[in-house]
Amino acid sequence: MTGLWIFAAVSFLGFMAYAFQLWAVRAALKTASGNDAGSPASGLFVPPISILKPLKGLDDNLFDNLESFCNLDYPEYEIIFSFQNRNDQAFKVAGKIRDKYPHRDISLVVEPCNAGLNPKVNNLIPAYRRSKHNLVLISDSNVMVGEDYLKEIVKHMENPEVGLVSNVIKGVGSHSMGSVLENLHLNSFILGSVCFLDRFMGMPCVIGKSMLMRKSDLDAIGGFDAVKDFLAEDYVIGQRMHQSGRKVVLSNYAIHNVNSSWGLDRFINRHTRWGKLRWQIGGVKYLSELLCNPVFMAFLPVVLWGPSRATLCLVLSASLIKIAGDYYIGTRVLSGVATDAGRIDGTVPRMSCYLLVPLKDILIGGLWFVPLISSTVAWRGNRYRIGKDSQLFPLASGLQVRTLFSPAMLLQKAITGTLRMAYSIRERSA
Amino acid sequence: MLLCDFHIHTRYSDGSVELSRVVDLYGQAGFDVIAITDHVVNGDNPIGKMAHRLKLSIREDTFEEYMAHLQSEAERARNKYGMLVIPGVEISKNYLTADKSAHLLLLDIKSFIPACQSYEKIFLSAKEQGALIIACHPHHMSDMSKDTLFLWNNRDKYARYIDAWEIANRDDVFNVISLKKYPYIANSDFHKTRHLYSWKTMLNCDKDVQSVKHCIKHNKGVSITLFRQ
Numbered sequence: 001m002t003g004l005w006i007f008a009a010v011s012f013l014g015f016m017a018y019a020f021q022l023w024a025v026r027a028a029l030k031t032a033s034g035n036d037a038g039s040p041a042s043g044l045f046v047p048p049i050s051i052l053k054p055l056k057g058l059d060d061n062l063f064d065n066l067e068s069f070c071n072l073d074y075p076e077y078e079i080i081f082s083f084q085n086r087n088d089q090a091f092k093v094a095g096k097i098r099d100k101y102p103h104r105d106i107s108l109v110v111e112p113c114n115a116g117l118n119p120k121v122n123n124l125i126p127a128y129r130r131s132k133h134n135l136v137l138i139s140d141s142n143v144m145v146g147e148d149y150l151k152e153i154v155k156h157m158e159n160p161e162v163g164l165v166s167n168v169i170k171g172v173g174s175h176s177m178g179s180v181l182e183n184l185h186l187n188s189f190i191l192g193s194v195c196f197l198d199r200f201m202g203m204p205c206v207i208g209k210s211m212l213m214r215k216s217d218l219d220a221i222g223g224f225d226a227v228k229d230f231l232a233e234d235y236v237i238g239q240r241m242h243q244s245g246r247k248v249v250l251s252n253y254a255i256h257n258v259n260s261s262w263g264l265d266r267f268i269n270r271h272t273r274w275g276k277l278r279w280q281i282g283g284v285k286y287l288s289e290l291l292c293n294p295v296f297m298a299f300l301p302v303v304l305w306g307p308s309r310a311t312l313c314l315v316l317s318a319s320l321i322k323i324a325g326d327y328y329i330g331t332r333v334l335s336g337v338a339t340d341a342g343r344i345d346g347t348v349p350r351m352s353c354y355l356l357v358p359l360k361d362i363l364i365g366g367l368w369f370v371p372l373i374s375s376t377v378a379w380r381g382n383r384y385r386i387g388k389d390s391q392l393f394p395l396a397s398g399l400q401v402r403t404l405f406s407p408a409m410l411l412q413k414a415i416t417g418t419l420r421m422a423y424s425i426r427e428r429s430a
Numbered sequence: 431m432l433l434c435d436f437h438i439h440t441r442y443s444d445g446s447v448e449l450s451r452v453v454d455l456y457g458q459a460g461f462d463v464i465a466i467t468d469h470v471v472n473g474d475n476p477i478g479k480m481a482h483r484l485k486l487s488i489r490e491d492t493f494e495e496y497m498a499h500l501q502s503e504a505e506r507a508r509n510k511y512g513m514l515v516i517p518g519v520e521i522s523k524n525y526l527t528a529d530k531s532a533h534l535l536l537l538d539i540k541s542f543i544p545a546c547q548s549y550e551k552i553f554l555s556a557k558e559q560g561a562l563i564i565a566c567h568p569h570h571m572s573d574m575s576k577d578t579l580f581l582w583n584n585r586d587k588y589a590r591y592i593d594a595w596e597i598a599n600r601d602d603v604f605n606v607i608s609l610k611k612y613p614y615i616a617n618s619d620f621h622k623t624r625h626l627y628s629w630k631t632m633l634n635c636d637k638d639v640q641s642v643k644h645c646i647k648h649n650k651g652v653s654i655t656l657f658r659q
Contacts, residue, residue, distance in 0.1 A: 057659060063458040063511060089657075092433065093460035096512055175623070261623050 004310055007301045011318050014294030018325060020200065021192030021292075025329055028168060028195040029252050045158040048076040049150060049212070050131035052138050054123035055081055055090040059142040060173060060260035062093050069139070070101040074150040078105040082127035084119070086110045090141065116228020117384060117392040120208075125224050136218070138211045144172075144256040145210075152253040153212050163246025164204075164238060165212040168194065170254045178262030180353045181360045185271065186257060188326040188357070189364070194250065204241070204248035208234030210255050217246055231377065232277045232390040264419050268363070272370050273379060277390045279371035289368060295322050295358050296365025319358035327354045366415055431632040431653070432462035434642070437520070437535055437566065437599070437617030442496050443468035444486045445621045453503045455626060457511030463633070463642055464507075465537050466500055467518040472545040477524045488519060493542040514637050520566060521545045521552055528577035534592075535564035535617075538639055553591040562643045564615065565595045569604040582606070593647045598629035598654055613649035618657075630657045 051069060059065065069079055081094040091108065098106045111126035124138065135157065137150075156165045168191060171183030190207075197205040211234060218224075221240040227233040238248050279286045291297070298318035301311040331351075376385050376395060384392040439445030440452050447455070449466065456464045471487035472478040481487045488496050497517055504515035521534040523545055534552065536543065539561045543552055556563050568582040581588055589612065597607040597614035607614050616629035634651030635641040645651055 058459050061458055063460070089460065089659075093458070096460055100512065 003304065004301050004314065007297055008314055010291060011294040011297040011314070014292050014297055015318075015321060017288075017292045018192070018294060018322070021196045022325060022329065024195035024199040025192055028199055028250060029254070045155060046075050046151070047135055047154065047157070048078075048133040049074070049135045049137055049154065050133040051077060051079045052124055052127040052131060052136055053079065053081050053141060054120050054127065054138075055083055055094060055141045056088060056119065056123065058089045058093070059258070060179075060262075061144065061258040062090060062141060063097070065141060065144045065258060066094060066097045067100070068144045068146070070097060070104050070106070071147055072145070072150050073147040074154075076133075077150060078107070078132055080107050080109055080127040080131060082109040082111070082123050084110075084112050084123055115225065117382075117394060118228055118230060118233055119379070119382060121224050121228045121230075121233050125228070128224060131215075134215050136213055136215055138208065138213075140209045140257075142258055143169075143209050144258050149253060149255065153210070153251045156249045156251065157212065157214070159247070161247050162249050163213065163217040163241040163244070164206065164248045165251050166206045166208075166234075166238070166248070167210040167251045167253055167255045169207060169209050169257045171259055172256045173258045173260035174350075174353060175260045176262055178264045178267040179259045180356060181264070181267050181363070182259045182262050182270070184326060184330070184353065184357055184360050185267075185364065186259075187330045191329065198250040204238040205250075206234045206238030206248060208237075209257055211237065213237075213241070217241065217244075220244060229392050230390050231273075231379070231384065231386055231392050232281060235277075235281060236389060268367065268415060269378065271364060272367050273377045275367055276371040276375060276377055276386055280375070280386050280388060280390050286371070290365065293361055293365050293368070294318050295361035296368075299358075299362050299365070315358075322361060323354050323357045326357045327351070330354070363415065363419075431634050432637055432642070433460065433655075433657075434463040434615075434631045434633055435461060435618050435620065436463075436465040436467070436516070436518070436537060436564065436615060436631065436646075437596070438464055438466050438620040439468055439520070440466060442488055442492070442499075443471075443520075447620075447623060449499055449503055450506075452620070453507050453511075453513075453515060455623065457507055457513050459626060461511075461513055462637055463514045463516065465516040465518040465535070466503075467520045467535050467537070468496065469522045470519045470543065470545045471522045471524060474546040475525065477526070478546070481522075481524070487522070487545075488542075490542050490544065512637075514639065514642070516639055516642070518561075519543070523580070528574075528579045529583060530580055531578040532580035533566040533578045534581075535562075535566055537562040537564065538643060549588060549591075553588075557591075560643075562593045562646060563591060564646075565592045566617075567599040567602065567604075567619065568595055569606050571599065571602045585610070593643075594649065600625060600628040603629070613647065613652075614654070615646055615652065616654035627657055627659050630655050 083091050094108055098108060109127050109130055113122045113125050115122055115125055128136065153165045153167065156162050169186060171186030174180040174183050194205045194207060197203040221237070221244050227236045230236045242248050278289065295318045298315045302315055305311060376383060383395045385395055386392055435456065438452060440447060440449040442449065469487050471481040473482050482489060500515065500517045507513040507515045516537050518535055518537040518539055521536060521543065523532050525531050536556045540559045543555045553563060565581045567578055569579065570577055581592070594613040594615050595607045596617055597604055598616035600619045615631040618625045618628040618630065620626065632653045632655055633642060633645045635645035
């Protein structure tokens with residue numbers, strides 16, 4: 001029984017941390033953290049911007065995502081869609097966008113680049129070389145923005161001390177189980193952590209969905225060459241910018257990260273990969289993630305001592321509190337900052353989707369252990385081993401076979417397989 | 431080259447995705463031409479009657495609504511994505527045995543054609559409307575319970591009426607079409623979102639209905655591609 005109290009206490013501490021995250025999210029979305037960086041927001045500061053969009057494959061909602069960048073209310077900007085291969089399926093979509101907006105300065109760059117091991121950076125290097133303006137915005141293909149996006153983020157750059165502006169992200173477009181879990185996680189743990197680190201810890205936590213920088217500042221920290229072999233190139237750029245004395249600002253302008261038709265395996269793959277990144281970057285601090293997962297901590301006694309009134313009460317209480325908290329962020333806090341929300345079908349997870357929050361947290365809790373026993377990642381068709389600060393190392397072919405049967409991979413496969421089987425049974429019985 | 435899919439189902443029959451979302455799925459993926467081809471099932475036997483009862487078939491009384499919705503979605507697709515949407519149906523003659531069953535795509539259809547008519551009458555009505563006739567999944571498929579072999583087994587009699595044959599359907603490839611040198615196209619037989627990634631047709635022609643039909647019928651500038659994520 002003592003053990004149960006210990007887990008209950010840890011779960012309570014997790015909720016305390018969660019409350020701070022909620023507070024941080026509310027605070028961050030109400031006022032830009034850039035204000036303390038002294039952004040005057042005069043509205044007259046509208047320098048030309050080069051938007052670099054590295055594209056590979058068909059992301060959900062790709063056409064609308066790209067099109068949203070053609071309708072920005074901003075005087076002068078160019079968009080560079082960059083590809084490693086002309087046969088990429090996104091090439092056709094980008095071509096259609098260019099044809100639809102002939103008055104926009106849009107170019108398609110196809111240039112294979114093997115400078116480093118990070119495929120996104122390889123894709124960015126040729127686009128960066130061809131960009132015309134001093135301000136560059138790196139924007140992922142699965143991002144959709146509103147018309148005032150550029151005006152909202154560029155105002156921070158009026159302050160010469162600011163070196164990088166990133167944004168809070170909101171997961172939208174839930175049409176499948178994987179997408180629902182992904183968006184629930186983005187809109188709770190990821191959003192909460194980014195805001196908490198920015199607000200209370202003063203730590204830049206840059207997510208590469210949107211990064212606005214001056215070329216001079218990026219070049220001063222070594223440019224893309226310096227991060228070409230890092231998986232978390234966004235985090236490394238943010239850190240180096242911070243270390244170079246430049247301010248890293250988290251804009252309160254929420255951009256949409258569209259995840260519509262993800263499978264469970266993609267959700268698991270991404271968060272295993274992100275977990276490995278955080279383990280390699282944060283080291284022992286990674287432990288705090290487990291302690292800050294109150295539902296998982298409340299669920300462990302059920303596994304250890306079996307279901308009983310006490311253990312079930314604990315996990316049920318924790319689940320209800322977490323559902324309420326995540327629902328509050330997703331529907332109240334984030335809805336106030338929605339940009340063009342009506343344009344995406346199934347924008348916000350429905351209320352019933354929030355019932356999946358405990359399942360998601362337990363799943364994430366299980367995945368937390370994978371980075372401790374594996375340092376290999378699969379990303380966009382490539383497999384790597386990751387080292388300190390997410391530095392990538394190529395995997396020898398012999399090692400690839402071995403990793404397929406590694407304990408981490410087997411654990412990941414077991415979780416995916418169990419969920420798939422449950423989903424399949426549910427579908428058949430429906 | 432135009433990226434095309436001429437065999438797509440929606441919730442108007444047994445598809446699991448709404449028509450407007452189907453249009454968006456294909457538009458977002460950069461497709462140039464699609465044909466919506468919901469089932470028109472023969473109601474002259476218990477299988478067909480069941481399909482009608484479960485609303486898995488376009489009926490004469492729902493055809494107008496179907497066409498009106500298709501027309502509005504076609505306009506939206508053209509304006510938003512620059513994508514051509516061709517109205518069509520899949521005439522589905524389902525019987526207990528595969529040898530008796532056959533499915534036909536009628537592309538650019540204008541008025542309702544019942545599936546319980548004879549093949550000759552269906553072909554004649556389609557030709558009168560200027561519709562293109564495609565024989566669907568004409569040979570053995572990986573899911574043998576869905577085989578529809580009647581047209582292939584009677585090709586000597588009916589091939590002259592058929593403008594093209596599906597050489598590939600979703601994941602299946604029918605090499606017999608190639609061996610016979612019949613005009614060919616490849617389609618997804620889309621019912622679920624994941625079916626977007628399947629065999630497709632590429633056409634080298636202008637993006638309008640007449641050019642597309644001409645290109646398929648004369649089978650010049652036609653190639654197939656396996657569209658994968």
